[in-house]
Amino acid sequence: MAIEYRHEITVEDYNALRRSVGWDPIEPAQAKEGLRNSAYLICALDGDNIVGHARAISDGGYVVLISDVIVHPDYQKNGIAKTMIQELMAFFTSRLKSGQAILFNLMAAKGRESFYKQLGFTERPNETVGAGMSQRYTKA
Ligand SMILES: CC(C)(COP(=O)(O)OP(=O)(O)OC[C@H]1O[C@@H](n2cnc3c(N)ncnc32)[C@H](O)[C@@H]1OP(=O)(O)O)[C@@H](O)C(=O)NCCC(=O)NCCS
Numbered sequence: 102m103a104i105e106y107r108h109e110i111t112v113e114d115y116n117a118l119r120r121s122v123g124w125d126p127i128e129p130a131q132a133k134e135g136l137r138n139s140a141y142l143i144c145a146l147d148g149d150n151i152v153g154h155a156r157a158i159s160d161g162g163y164v165v166l167i168s169d170v171i172v173h174p175d176y177q178k179n180g181i182a183k184t185m186i187q188e189l190m191a192f193f194t195s196r197l198k199s200g201q202a203i204l205f206n207l208m209a210a211k212g213r214e215s216f217y218k219q220l221g222f223t224e225r226p227n228e229t230v231g232a233g234m235s236q237r238y239t240k241a
Pocket residue numbers: 122169170171172173176177178179180181182183184208209210213215216217219
């Protein structure tokens with residue numbers, strides 16, 4: 102399987118990929134802004150087909166939030182997500198100066214903790230930190 106990687110995605114492809122794993126699409130104008138303002142974005146292609154995506158939001162300093170890690174079900178278990186996360190992390194760590202640090206955060210989907218542990222992430226909660234938390238608001 103000859104997978105290629107690039108750094109742009111259309112809103113249509115992004116939402117199609119979300120749907121492929123059972124996630125709700127994001128309202129198109131919001132999706133466009135979110136993709137445009139991401140600090141780093143990578144997607145995987147098989148020919149012209151987008152089969153994977155991951156992106157990161159950053160404060161430009163210490164904090165990075167990894168979001169929307171998705172691989173189309175037909176392409177899972179081929180190491181595509183691992184490659185995308187490694188590329189994403191390398192993008193940020195390669196810019197660090199000596200003595201600087203960076204904190205990668207993500208909300209693991211249920212059952213995906215072991216995947217991220219293999220990539221060096223620490224599961225929460227543990228004896229020192231609490232669980233990650235989130236809140237979703239939808240305007241009526
Ligand atoms: C989670 C997800 C992104 C992983 O994508 P993926 O490309 O299948 O991930 P990888 O192939 O890099 O690794 C997944 C597993 O396949 C294994 N794997 C990798 N290459 C493999 C290969 N050639 N043969 C068999 N297994 C392989 C990995 O070891 C890993 O094992 P694990 O399940 O024990 O963690 C994908 O399942 C997905 O999109 N799920 C739905 C959306 C979702 O939950 N996203 C995560 C949000 S936090």
